[in-house]
Amino acid sequence: MGEDKPRILVVGAGIGGLAAAAALGQAGIETIVFERLDGLIAVGGAFTIASNAMLALRELGLDSALAERGAVIKYFSHRTWRGKELARWPLVDFARDAGAPVVGIGRPEVQDVLLQAVDDSDVRFGWKCIGVVQDESGVTASFENGREERGTALVAADGEQSTVRRLVDETPLRYSGHTTWQGAVTFDEFAPATQTQSYGRGVLFGTRPIGGGKVYWYASRTAPPGTSVPADAKAELLELVRGWHDPIEQLVDATDVKAMLPHLDVYDLPRRDSWGKGRITLLGDAAHPMAPALGQGACQAIEDGVKLARQLARAHGDNIPARLRRYEAERIARTAPIVERARTQDRISHGDTTTERIARSLGLRLAPARAIAKRYKDLFTFEP
Numbered sequence: 001m002g003e004d005k006p007r008i009l010v011v012g013a014g015i016g017g018l019a020a021a022a023a024l025g026q027a028g029i030e031t032i033v034f035e036r037l038d039g040l041i042a043v044g045g046a047f048t049i050a051s052n053a054m055l056a057l058r059e060l061g062l063d064s065a066l067a068e069r070g071a072v073i074k075y076f077s078h079r080t081w082r083g084k085e086l087a088r089w090p091l092v093d094f095a096r097d098a099g100a101p102v103v104g105i106g107r108p109e110v111q112d113v114l115l116q117a118v119d120d121s122d123v124r125f126g127w128k129c130i131g132v133v134q135d136e137s138g139v140t141a142s143f144e145n146g147r148e149e150r151g152t153a154l155v156a157a158d159g160e161q162s163t164v165r166r167l168v169d170e171t172p173l174r175y176s177g178h179t180t181w182q183g184a185v186t187f188d189e190f191a192p193a194t195q196t197q198s199y200g201r202g203v204l205f206g207t208r209p210i211g212g213g214k215v216y217w218y219a220s221r222t223a224p225p226g227t228s229v230p231a232d233a234k235a236e237l238l239e240l241v242r243g244w245h246d247p248i249e250q251l252v253d254a255t256d257v258k259a260m261l262p263h264l265d266v267y268d269l270p271r272r273d274s275w276g277k278g279r280i281t282l283l284g285d286a287a288h289p290m291a292p293a294l295g296q297g298a299c300q301a302i303e304d305g306v307k308l309a310r311q312l313a314r315a316h317g318d319n320i321p322a323r324l325r326r327y328e329a330e331r332i333a334r335t336a337p338i339v340e341r342a343r344t345q346d347r348i349s350h351g352d353t354t355t356e357r358i359a360r361s362l363g364l365r366l367a368p369a370r371a372i373a374k375r376y377k378d379l380f381t382f383e384p
């Protein structure tokens with residue numbers, strides 16, 4: 001394969017894969033995305049897209065389109081399971097300092113905005129990657145449909161359970177200790193422009209508006225891996241939040257089971273010195289799965305995509321592996337501390353032990369506004 005014109009294979013059309021494809025395309029680099037599913041998932045998930053990811057999307061000219069499809073979030077209200085407010089953080093102030101809003105939005109809407117920046121013919125649905133081999137001049141990916149594709153490099157954006165990661169990185173996933181439920185429902189806004197999180201003993205429940213009159217909710221509880229009953233996910237959750245403050249039970253009850261995501265155990269990965277080998281690299285959850293406590297998984301995947309394109313835009317001759325290692329070094333420095341912060345925050349937020357519950361309560365009630373602002377300043381920054 002000639003080195004003059006890079007041809008990048010991206011595995012996975014999630015948020016990270018599509019962000020990378022949009023950024024690479026804008027840098028004039030030929031890119032093909034392979035997605036195992038037959039189309040984009042239309043239900044269930046949603047995110048807070050924080051200021052840092054909005055700034056990264058601004059680099060691609062996509063931030064306004066995304067903001068229009070979601071709901072601006074101004075406050076983060078923390079409550080006890082009985083409904084007493086423990087803290088109310090002014091995200092609107094942190095966002096103003098960062099220079100971009102915080103937006104609650106459905107996963108399909110984010111994917112749709114990113115897809116509009118990618119040439120249709122560059123995304124192939126129904127292509128499940130099952131193997132990758134590389135040599136001195138390129139990579140060859142093989143797919144379950146019997147086809148093969150050759151490129152100058154391969155970016156694995158195939159999520160937390162990444163098939164490709166296992167070929168280049170044997171570090172085992174770390175279970176977070178928590179299992180989640182997620183869903184979206186049309187509902188009078190729980191609290192306008194406000195993201196909420198309510199806390200019990202080993203359990204938490206969060207909501208956020210995502211535009212179009214919809215509310216996205218998630219719940220999480222401490223449990224050994226693989227112990228929840230997927231078939232009865234809604235009943236199990238209703239039992240868990242029985243007696244919690246209004247309208248938590250009503251929200252879950254009103255949610256169509258088809259608008260709930262499959263029950264999910266949460267894993268992360270500790271810091272490694274590199275993510276890939278040769279002409280293969282990782283991006284998004286494939287590289288740095290993290291607990292959802294800081295709402296940064298998808299945001300960091302978007303940042304990854306923009307930064308990867310920056311590196312590959314400068315690639316020439318046979319320096320692609322070196323460029324990929326530079327991308328990894330830059331992104332490991334950014335994401336590894338966030339993974340650890342999210343892990344610690346996740347544990348405290350669940351409050352399994354009395355000590356954790358005291359830390360959680362004191363942290364929320366007494367933390368000085370300046371300390372909260374500083375915590376967000378680090379997260380909400382994006383260095384172009």
Ligand SMILES: Cc1cc2nc3c(=O)[nH]c(=O)nc-3n(C[C@H](O)[C@H](O)[C@H](O)COP(=O)(O)OP(=O)(O)OC[C@H]3O[C@@H](n4cnc5c(N)ncnc54)[C@H](O)[C@@H]3O)c2cc1C
Pocket residue numbers: 011012013014015016017034035036037046047048049127128129130157158159160162163180181182218219264266283284285286292295296297298299300301
């Ligand atoms: C409860 C909860 C709340 C969250 N809230 C937030 C939030 O508010 N903000 C935020 O930023 N993040 C949040 N996250 C994290 C976020 O969901 C993930 O970090 C994000 O979806 C990762 O995107 P990705 O593109 O890397 O991976 P994924 O979204 O997992 O996408 C991977 C894609 O690859 C495809 N694929 C997999 N294997 C193959 C294969 N072999 N061949 C081809 N295609 C393949 C999959 O079908 C999928 O489309 C939350 C997570 C949870 C669990």
